[in-house]
Amino acid sequence: EVQLVQSGAEVKKPGESLKISCKGSGYDFTNYWIGWMRQMPGKGLEWMGIIYPGDSDTRNSPSFQGQVTISADKSISTAYLQWSSLKASDTAMYYCARRARLGDLSLRAFDVWGQGTMVTVSS
Amino acid sequence: DIVMTQTPLSSPVTLGQPASFSCRSSQGLVHSDGNTYLSWLHQRPGQPPRLLIYKISNRFSGVPDRFSGSGAGTDFTLKISRVEAEDVGVYYCMQAAQFPYIFGQGTKVEIK
Numbered sequence: 661e662v663q664l665v666q667s668g669a670e671v672k673k674p675g676e677s678l679k680i681s682c683k684g685s686g687y688d689f690t691n692y693w694i695g696w697m698r699q700m701p702g703k704g705l706e707w708m709g710i711i712y713p714g715d716s717d718t719r720n721s722p723s724f725q726g727q728v729t730i731s732a733d734k735s736i737s738t739a740y741l742q743w744s745s746l747k748a749s750d751t752a753m754y755y756c757a758r759r760a761r762l763g764d765l766s767l768r769a770f771d772v773w774g775q776g777t778m779v780t781v782s783s
Numbered sequence: 784d785i786v787m788t789q790t791p792l793s794s795p796v797t798l799g800q801p802a803s804f805s806c807r808s809s810q811g812l813v814h815s816d817g818n819t820y821l822s823w824l825h826q827r828p829g830q831p832p833r834l835l836i837y838k839i840s841n842r843f844s845g846v847p848d849r850f851s852g853s854g855a856g857t858d859f860t861l862k863i864s865r866v867e868a869e870d871v872g873v874y875y876c877m878q879a880a881q882f883p884y885i886f887g888q889g890t891k892v893e894i895k
Contacts, residue, residue: 695884705824705832705875707884721883722784755831759879760843768814768879769822769837776831 662686664694664756664774671780672746679742680777682756689737690714693759695770696730696741700752710759711739746781753778785809785878789887795895796866804890806859806876813880820879823852823861826889827872835874836861868894 667681682694695710709720713732720730732739739756753776760771786809796802812819823836834843836852839859849864863870873889 697886704873704889705826705877705886707877707886710882710884719882723883757832760834760837767822767837767841768818768820769834769843769877770824770832771834771837771843773831773833 662758662772664758664772666754666756666774666777669778669780671782673783674746674748674781676746676781677742677744678746678779679740680754680779682739682741682774684737684739684758687758690734692761693766694732694739695757695759696728696739697755697757698724698752699755699776705755708741708754713737713739746779748781748783750779751781784883785812785881785885787876787878787885787887789874789876789890791890792888793891793893795893796863796870797895798868799865801862801864802866802870802892803860803862804874804892806854806861806887808857808859808878811856811880812878819855821852821854821859822877822879823850824875824877825870825872826875827869830872832875866892866894 665683696708698706708724709730711718711730713734729742756774757770758772760767788807790805824832826832840852851862875889876887
C-alpha cells in the first residue's frame, strides 16, 4: 500500500525549534516530489514548498521562504519540515503529499496525503 | 503569483441534485509542456484532502463518475451530477502550472 505517515502532534513554546517528518512507503520514494501544505485552524490549504528526494531539489513558496526548511533523506524515505524559531502563528495542521505521476509523466497534482501533523505553539 | 478564486464560498446542496463550483485563475494555467495543471481536491472534516480531478478533467483512480471537471484558460468548473451525503466538506482547486502552487480558498458544501 502506498502511504505517507507523518510524525505525531507537537506542542511547543514560541522560540523553540521543531522538525516534523513524513515517511513514504509502498513506492519509490526517491522519484516522486513531496509537497508540504499548511492549514491553519478553520482555514484553507496553503502550499509551502516541494522537494524531490532524489537530489533534494527544493522549491519554496515566497510566503514561507526563510520561515521553514524543507529537506529529505532518501535513504530512509523521509521528508522533513523544520522551524528554527516557532511563533504562535505557526499553530496549524501540516500535511505532506506526493505529487502524482503516470509513468514518466508528472500529473502535477497531489495524489497521496499524509494524515497530518498538528503543531501547537503556545506560551 | 497566480491568484485562484473559488465561488461560491459556501454552497447548500440538495441530496440527489446536481451541484457545480467555479474556480478562476488570474492568469492562464497552460504549462510550457502544453498541459493545463488544474486539479480539484475534496476535504471532509477532520480528514486530509483527497484528489478528485487532475489536469482539468481527468478523474483520479477510485473517484465516482458523478464528479466531472471542465474548463479552459482561466475558468474551471467542478460538477457533481447527483449529490450524495458523503460529498459534504470543502472543495479546493489548485494550480500547478507554475511555482508557487496555489490553492483556491475553497467552497464549503453542506446538505440543505
